[in-house]
Amino acid sequence: MDLKYGDRIIEMQGIIVQVEEGAVGIDLKGRLGYLKIPLRMLITDYPLKLGQEIGFKMSFPEVLSSQANEKYIRNIDKKNGKEGNL
Helix, strand or coil: CCCCCCCCCEEEEEEEEEECCCEEEEEECCCCEEEEEEHHHCCCCCCCCCCCEEEEEECCCCCCCCCCCHHHHHHHHHHCCCCCCC
């Protein structure tokens, strides 16, 4: 499915607030929230430390359809122990 609104790539920044075995947690500057990404997605020449600044470019997420993807809803329900409650 194609996006209706073109890319508007903006620079985002954040601070590393969590370093795990396979992921890093980032508080986004400007009170925009929290992002947790796999370490394999992070480009760095430095050992990771709490408090390091992160920069990346991102576009605004766009909802693609008014309908929910039922496959994902079923998987979420299974994960939460709610099978058959759709």
